[in-house]
Amino acid sequence: MPNESQTIRTAPALALEIKGLEKVYGRAGSPRRKHALKGIDLEVPRGSIFALLGPNGAGKSTLINILAGMVNKSGGTAKVWGIDIDEDPRQARAAIGIVPQELNIDAFFSPRELLDLQAGLYGVPKSERRTDEILELVELADKADAYTRSLSGGMRRRLLVAKAMVHNPPILVLDEPTAGVDIELRRKLWDNVRELNRRGVTILLTTHYLEEAEELCDRIAIINHGEVIACDTKENLMRRLDAKTVTVTVAEDLPEVPEKLPHALSSFSVQISGPNRLTFEFRKSDGPIARILGALASAGFHIQDISTEESDLEDIFLELTSAKQGAGRIHAA
Known part of the structure; x- marks a missing residue:
């Protein structure tokens, strides 16, 4: 995990700083042209657990893929840990770890082998690898040398989190991390997320489980049709509907x-x-x-x-994303 004293002294105030971010798919004039992101402005404070909510097709995955360097933006700027993704894409990618929705794990490797392989891909020297520490953190130390095909779904989810942490990124993006996971395993993952955050990692969480955002996060943004329609502390959003x-x-x-x-x-x-x-x-x-x-x-x-x-967060989400709400937006003062 990041050295706490160094993190506080050198880290930016904003883990993510996004201004006017746009993404358009398709050529100009094409009937299939789609404006996926429409001038997104978003600030994620360092050290926060930040939820990004929105219905399917709202633009969440496009935003994450731009931050991860897998999709080229059409306009605007984005900084990851103070690093512009255009000016220094390699360093920007090194500052973020992505936990995808899909369980894309090679079944014939052990967790230890997968983490060592991932660390090698990021150029982490063997002397600086923290494989055992990370496996202990996600409670997979006893499965370190087992084939991943023998792991349960919840264990594989935690292994994805471990893979994303091998290069010691200060920001971790969890894209629907508990999809298809039962309640007990979901709470186990929540405990892992809280522990990572206590160790100084900034968490960006996308989820369809609104109780998950309500339980974990201190700030919440809601995106719909490629636009941020709400961004505030959880407490202020909850006061939106009283x-x-x-x-x-x-x-x-x-x-x-x-x-x-x-x-x-x-x-x-x-x-x-x-x-x-x-x-x-x-x-x-x-x-x-x-x-x-x-x-x-x-x-x-x-x-x-x-x-x-x-009222709870689900009521707020439904109110803001319903067609009747039009273009209304809520942002922190």
């Missing part, structure tokens, strides 16, 4: 919405959702749940049960 639903079960029968509800609840949307249940929909900023409970108690209702539901 809708809350509270369902209260009372002892009394409720044939209709009772007229004796106090005026204090006039700003709340209320409906009967069962024989003894009232459901209130409101914004958390309108006031605490205690306001509802107090008003019901003062109106003579006897509360038996209460349940709550509030």
